Amino acid sequence: MNHLSLTPLKLLLSSLKNGTALIVVLVLLALLAPWIEPFPYDLQNVDESLKPASLSHWFGTDSLGRDLFSRVLRGLQMSICIGFVSAFMSMTLGACVGVVSGWFGGTLDRVILQLLDTIQTLPSLLIAILLTVYVGKGTLGILLAIAFSSWVPLARVARYQTLLESTRPYVESASCLGASDTRILFNHVIPGCIGTWLVTLSYTIPSAILSESFLAFLGLGIQPPYSSLGSLAAEGFRSMRYYPHLTLFPAASLFLVLMGFYYFSEHIKSIQQSSLSQQKLSHFES
Amino acid sequence: MILFLMKRLVAGAVGLFITLSFVFFALRFIPGGPFDQDRALPTEVLASLKAHYGMNLSLSEQYLQWLGNLLSGELGHSLSHRDHEITALIQSAVMPSFTLGFMALSISLFAAIGLSFVQVTSSSNIIRIKLSKFISLLCVSMPVYLSASCLVLFFGIHLQWLPTGLWEGPASSILPAITLAIRPTGMIARMLSENLSAILNSDYVRACYAKGLPKSIVFLKHAIPNALLPVFSVLGPLAADVMTGSFVVESLFQIPGLGKFFVSSVLNRDYPLALAITLVYGVLLTLTTLASDVIAAYIDPRFKESLFESKQTVLLN
Numbered sequence: 001m002n003h004l005s006l007t008p009l010k011l012l013l014s015s016l017k018n019g020t021a022l023i024v025v026l027v028l029l030a031l032l033a034p035w036i037e038p039f040p041y042d043l044q045n046v047d048e049s050l051k052p053a054s055l056s057h058w059f060g061t062d063s064l065g066r067d068l069f070s071r072v073l074r075g076l077q078m079s080i081c082i083g084f085v086s087a088f089m090s091m092t093l094g095a096c097v098g099v100v101s102g103w104f105g106g107t108l109d110r111v112i113l114q115l116l117d118t119i120q121t122l123p124s125l126l127i128a129i130l131l132t133v134y135v136g137k138g139t140l141g142i143l144l145a146i147a148f149s150s151w152v153p154l155a156r157v158a159r160y161q162t163l164l165e166s167t168r169p170y171v172e173s174a175s176c177l178g179a180s181d182t183r184i185l186f187n188h189v190i191p192g193c194i195g196t197w198l199v200t201l202s203y204t205i206p207s208a209i210l211s212e213s214f215l216a217f218l219g220l221g222i223q224p225p226y227s228s229l230g231s232l233a234a235e236g237f238r239s240m241r242y243y244p245h246l247t248l249f250p251a252a253s254l255f256l257v258l259m260g261f262y263y264f265s266e267h268i269k270s271i272q273q274s275s276l277s278q279q280k281l282s283h284f285e286s
Numbered sequence: 287m288i289l290f291l292m293k294r295l296v297a298g299a300v301g302l303f304i305t306l307s308f309v310f311f312a313l314r315f316i317p318g319g320p321f322d323q324d325r326a327l328p329t330e331v332l333a334s335l336k337a338h339y340g341m342n343l344s345l346s347e348q349y350l351q352w353l354g355n356l357l358s359g360e361l362g363h364s365l366s367h368r369d370h371e372i373t374a375l376i377q378s379a380v381m382p383s384f385t386l387g388f389m390a391l392s393i394s395l396f397a398a399i400g401l402s403f404v405q406v407t408s409s410s411n412i413i414r415i416k417l418s419k420f421i422s423l424l425c426v427s428m429p430v431y432l433s434a435s436c437l438v439l440f441f442g443i444h445l446q447w448l449p450t451g452l453w454e455g456p457a458s459s460i461l462p463a464i465t466l467a468i469r470p471t472g473m474i475a476r477m478l479s480e481n482l483s484a485i486l487n488s489d490y491v492r493a494c495y496a497k498g499l500p501k502s503i504v505f506l507k508h509a510i511p512n513a514l515l516p517v518f519s520v521l522g523p524l525a526a527d528v529m530t531g532s533f534v535v536e537s538l539f540q541i542p543g544l545g546k547f548f549v550s551s552v553l554n555r556d557y558p559l560a561l562a563i564t565l566v567y568g569v570l571l572t573l574t575t576l577a578s579d580v581i582a583a584y585i586d587p588r589f590k591e592s593l594f595e596s597k598q599t600v601l602l603n
Contacts, residue, residue: 251432258427
């Protein structure tokens with residue numbers, strides 16, 4: 001009985017350790033932002049402008065007198081949303097290209113590999129800058145830019161994983177049983193790859209959030225009146241010398257988000273690796 | 287070996303050519319032009335400006351002209367920095383950027399080794415596993431805004447020890463280099479600690495302990511060189527990461543480096559300058575990747591075989 005009552009506490013502790021709790025809190029804050037925020041995020045009050053942190057304005061106010069805490073909440077919402085959507089987009093693109101390249105092999109594989117090498121000689125921020133300038137500064141442009149500048153490593157992982165999976169004994173036995181190529185690909189190879197892809201996806205989310213903060217600094221990120229954590233921190237940095245709270249609070253929140261996601265990815269990775277090694281063990285035992 | 291180098295260099299050159307051509311056309315298709323101003327220029331002035339810079343020709347003719355100039359080593363004139371040859375501009379910008387990048391990479395390498403040294407030699411389990419993982423993840427997820435503003439506020443403004451920006455003398459490079467080094471430090475430290483945990487359980491390390499070597503010697507002479515091998519093979523992607531960081535860090539600290547020039551050139555539609563900097567970055571990345579492969583091959587013969595047999599060399603994860 002005693003150990004049962006301890007389980008929720010243990011669960012809480014372990015989820016604190018691997019970052020899940022942090023992410024859950026941050027995502028909840030982001031989802032509930034409209035109800036939590038003490039002031040509307042776009043309410044301007046010039047009498048109260050550039051105030052440091054106080055009891056009424058937890059994070060202080062910006063140059064137009066907007067409450068920084070509310071803006072950080074909205075920024076959190078935007079950053080997490082950008083992270084998930086663009087990471088998912090780049091994962092989809094990378095997985096498609098990687099699977100095609102790994103599955104068909106031959107000349108196509110070599111062409112795609114050369115293409116990936118070529119794209120990698122471009123700094124990824126360059127691609128993002130070109131795309132945001134080209135598509136426009138809207139949210140869609142930013143999502144596309146981040147997705148297109150980060151899919152190359154994912155394509156490599158997907159290709160490698162496809163190659164690895166297609167040499168497995170169960171794939172061979174499936175083809176011996178007369179399964180068609182499409183059936184093997186969609187029912188056996190891709191499901192076998194998905195675990196690794198999810199791990200890669202979880203690492204892509206924080207790096208997408210980071211890319212957006214870089215774009216924001218160049219003035220290509222989320223445009224006002226909307227804000228992301230990156231755009232708030234970048235905007236605040238310009239007056240960092242006199243009003244440090246404008247950059248410190250958003251940057252610290254950005255740091256917490258990234259930290260949570262990286263811890264979470266490490267956790268997923270360790271789970272996946274331990275399940276892989278268990279698979280190998282059972283393979284040898286049988 | 288020479289054949290391999292030639293092959294890689296040719297592949298790199300072809301890749302660069304495709305990249306540059308892509309960037310050339312991508313830049314031209316972006317709306318806006320280099321001579322756009324708040325007040326519209328008279329048509330005659332605009333026409334003569336375009337004629338002066340050879341922009342009255344059709345796009346394909348411009349492309350061929352630019353290609354011909356490139357092959358003869360001419361990078362042309364900048365459109366936004368009037369009366370400046372691009373070669374001179376880049377020469378002035380290369381030094382700060384390279385110094386910063388080099389400093390950042392060296393700092394991160396040494397910091398990561400130091401971190402893993404503490405991790406390995408410490409006796410308490412908590413420091414060994416939890417704290418080192420925490421510190422490396424802390425470094426990886428530290429946004430440059432936070433590290434830069436904390437460093438500037440503390441060392442620059444509170445203590446007034448170091449200059450907070452610009453590029454004047456060696457002291458001004460310290461804060462930006464540290465800012466730039468934080469993320470690679472975390473990455474290298476994570477790789478090192480993953481490799482080390484496998485190495486420290488291996489037979490040859492146990493043999494070293496058995497013959498009575500102290501912990502620090504085993505670590506520095508036997509464990510670290512082997513743990514560093516995979517780090518050398520990802521030096522290329524790491525350099526790319528440092529470069530991306532330098533775009534922002536150079537702007538944060540007002541350093542007249544390549545990254546700052548690049549961003550302003552794309553935003554001002556300064557086509558020749560943007561292309562030239564892309565060229566510099568591309569050459570640099572290709573060479574770094576090649577150099578890191580060659581270094582890794584020299585240190586570790588096993589890697590050499592895999593390098594020559596298949597083209598798939600740098601596998602992240």
